[in-house]
Amino acid sequence: MPGRFQRKTANSVSSQALADFKVGVDNVIFSVDTAQNRLLVLLVMRQEEPFLGQWSFPGTLVRRGESLEDAAYRILAEKIRVKNLYLEQLYTFGGPNRDPRESPGSYGSRYLSVSYFALVRFAEAELIADRVSGIAWYPLDQVPQLAFDHNQILEYGHRRLRNKLEYSPVAFEVLPELFTLSDLYQLYTTVLGEGFSDYSNFRSRLLKLGFLSDTGVKVSRGAGRPASLYRFDAEAFAPLKDKPLVFI
């Protein structure tokens, strides 16, 4: 932002014409269906040109007085009702010609997309479908060709998700208040793939970290021994914040 006109050009005309931008926000919203062991991403069907009829991420243009993050929350809230979520900025895609609406001579507006990454609780996430718009959870391995450069954004988001899971306690933002260690393990397995760790080792590593507290309450899910319900103890976690954690 600063520093332009630092060369001795007149203040009125820089050496080159500046690009004029429309700024949009696109959300890569993940959730984990633990029942079916599937990692899902939320797609919406485009209702207008360009890319009419193609799937894409829920997005919106940023309004006056609205922060980027607010815009991300707004479009999310328009598509899905959810109590708990994790959201952070992913990456900004802003090269010319990523949107066909840009006129070829690159006059007119450039379209810039600030992408956000979100993780929501699948069980309580309620999709908001109005009459016209298609909206659906897609298993990650069945995502079709998307509008714009959204396939690329998805790849980026997926990488971020895996990293987040390994190094930060995002999982707990997206699990129910009370959960079993198997719930947690399944979530990790679904996102990171089988073989990231053995259940028993995962278990003892997590417990040793000391921020999971056993409520003593047991739940039985079909056959097998009932499991203890645990709770994420934010206070106990606080001192570990910004220390390198390993959940793997």
Add this chain to the structure above:
Amino acid sequence: MPGRFQRKTANSVSSQALADFKVGVDNVIFSVDTAQNRLLVLLVMRQEEPFLGQWSFPGTLVRRGESLEDAAYRILAEKIRVKNLYLEQLYTFGGPNRDPRESPGSYGSRYLSVSYFALVRFAEAELIADRVSGIAWYPLDQVPQLAFDHNQILEYGHRRLRNKLEYSPVAFEVLPELFTLSDLYQLYTTVLGEGFSDYSNFRSRLLKLGFLSDTGVKVSRGAGRPASLYRFDAEAFAPLKDKPLVFI
């Protein structure tokens, strides 16, 4: 970008006025002065309002037909001549009211900053000072109050630098072609602080990774036993790419 007007509003007027954006790029450029064991960041003195006379990161507005990354490289090249560098996108700051040029009623343009993070070779970096503009390397612990939200950006960049150093081979992009293991160790020490690792352990860990090849050539620097010059072997490193690496 997609998804706007998905509700049943007329296509001409959305429910709210959209923000009109000017998009800038700001570079957080780091270098390491190994001679003096200092981590430096490049600052330029602003020559115009707002924040005239305050230090800031080198930045520029994005031109027509220019990608964000191109803009980042352009402003970098205007301020500094350098042969080797590492550059990647950092974060996008785009809340309203981060730039005083925005009119209070939030009409007119919003200023959005896509920040980039760069690491350059200190020894060969040549600052380009024209008559009017101040430009200087600042030790990280002596950085003054900066223009805009640049102090916040700096904090963000510093965190990224530390992470990069721990998990990726950026250091080699910024060391000379041939370097001693002490050079490497000093670089790490300067960025991560003393006590991140003992020299001998650091040494054996790095060598065990197998992508540093001993050229056999020795250099003597004052007193003490001469050191071997090493080279980063990109081929040997290739298979380790995107595997979790630990340089700590």
Add this chain to the structure above:
DNA sequence: ACAAAAGTGTTTTTTATACACCCATGC
């Protein structure tokens, strides 16, 4: 000779990995 810097090796502790096995429940 000795200080300074480079380089090697050893010991101890901690963490990761792979399993084997016991426990409590539904059917």
Add this chain to the structure above:
DNA sequence: GCATGGGTGTATAAAAAACACTTTTGT
């Protein structure tokens, strides 16, 4: 009783951390 999922423990391997020591130079 036995299959199923939950939970504990142990044995081994690997890695991290601490530190003692040797080598080669300049002065």
